[in-house]
Each structure stands twice: as C-alpha cells, then as structure tokens.
Amino acid sequence: DAGITQSPRHKVTETGTPVTLRCHQTENHRYMYWYRQDPGHGLRLIHYSYGVKDTDKGEVSDGYSVSRSKTEDFLLTLESATSSQTSVYFCAISESVSGGYQETQYFGPGTRLLVL
Amino acid sequence: RKEVEQDPGPFNVPEGATVAFNCTYSNSASQSFFWYRQDCRKEPKLLMSVYSSGNEDGRFTAQLNRASQYISLLIRDSKLSDSATYLCVVNRAGNQFYFGTGTSLTVIP
Numbered sequence: 001d002a003g004i005t006q007s008p009r010h011k012v013t014e015t016g017t018p019v020t021l022r023c024h025q026t027e028n029h030r031y032m033y034w035y036r037q038d039p040g041h042g043l044r045l046i047h048y049s050y051g052v053k054d055t056d057k058g059e060v061s062d063g064y065s066v067s068r069s070k071t072e073d074f075l076l077t078l079e080s081a082t083s084s085q086t087s088v089y090f091c092a093i094s095e096s097v098s099g100g101y102q103e104t105q106y107f108g109p110g111t112r113l114l115v116l
Numbered sequence: 117r118k119e120v121e122q123d124p125g126p127f128n129v130p131e132g133a134t135v136a137f138n139c140t141y142s143n144s145a146s147q148s149f150f151w152y153r154q155d156c157r158k159e160p161k162l163l164m165s166v167y168s169s170g171n172e173d174g175r176f177t178a179q180l181n182r183a184s185q186y187i188s189l190l191i192r193d194s195k196l197s198d199s200a201t202y203l204c205v206v207n208r209a210g211n212q213f214y215f216g217t218g219t220s221l222t223v224i225p
Binding site: 031033040041042043044045048050090094103104105106107108109110 | 148150158159160161162165203205207211212213215216217218
C-alpha cells in the first residue's frame, strides 16, 4: 500500500465547467503522475511531477493543467470539461523496486468522471 | 507504432490450465519491465517485475527477450482468482512508463 488517495472518487459534471481532481500521498514520494484510462487505449499519461512546482506534460495533456504546491498533493484541473474527457483518472507515484535501480509505479484507486 | 503492444484476448481457460501472455515493445532503449494486474473497476497493481534472466513468483513466470523486444508472462495451474486484465509495462528512462492496453483473462470453473 503506497498510501495514495484520490478525491472525488466519482464525479458527474457538465460540459464547460472546470473540474479539479486531487491526489494525495502520505509517503513523501518525489514523482507523481496523472493518467487517464479509456477502452482500447490503455493508460495514457496526462502530466507528471518530479517535485514541488516541477511538472511536465505527458502524451495527452491538452485541456488539462496540474499543480503541485506540496509534496503530498498533486492536483489535476480540467479547465473546461468536454465529453471527450469522460474517463477514469488514475494518480500514481513511482519508487524503486526492492531498493534497486528499477522504479515502478503504484496507483491510487481512481476517479470516475462523467462529463455530460 | 505503439510503444507497447499486447494481444487483448480475451483468454478463457479452465481452472488448472497453463496460459501465456505476450507483449512486444518498440524502443530498444527500454530499461525496466513489469507485469501489472487490473481487476474490473480497480486500479492496476504490480504483479511482478521482469528481469533479463527470467524470474518466477509462485505460479507466475516472467521472461524477457531483449533481442526480440518481447516479454512474456506464464501462469500455471490457473485459479478462478486469476481472472483479471494483465498489463505489460515498460520503463524507458527515468520515470517514463508505457502501458499496453492489457490482456483479459477469465478462468472458468
């Protein structure tokens, strides 16, 4: 258990409204990620962070912004939600496996977002 | 070409069967390899890392062939509880991870 929580777990919103999803971790991990998962596409990276105030874009960043003002919180904002952003959103952290050089990821429980 | 490709299945196998999943990756600079398991409406969870020499964890065996850019997962003596989607994951450098779309497994009583 990597101590990752996401809120809200479910949300229904209307097209054009802003939406913010929160990811919270309790174990001081440096790297945090936001993914979306859609049928036929697998997990796709939206944005990631490598430290407080340090973020970078992923594969599908258009229409999304992020912020990380504290180590433990990584926020994902849909500036003006569209129906194409209906998806399941997962937050993740990464850490070394068994103390070795390899790193792997652990995921939060996900947020199901429906944009009407 | 996708970074990671998997046969989506579905694989429907009887209890006790042996089943193998394959995965190919496109970038030869990929460094770390993993199999994740994802249950319906849940988050992906790490099943096992994949090492160059191959590795085993109970009924699960993972193999890596760097020359062919190919990863496999073998499940022996399948249990009903093995029913899930299995994701192949590749780490190219640092903290960039690439996911396959997953292979669906259903173990039938």
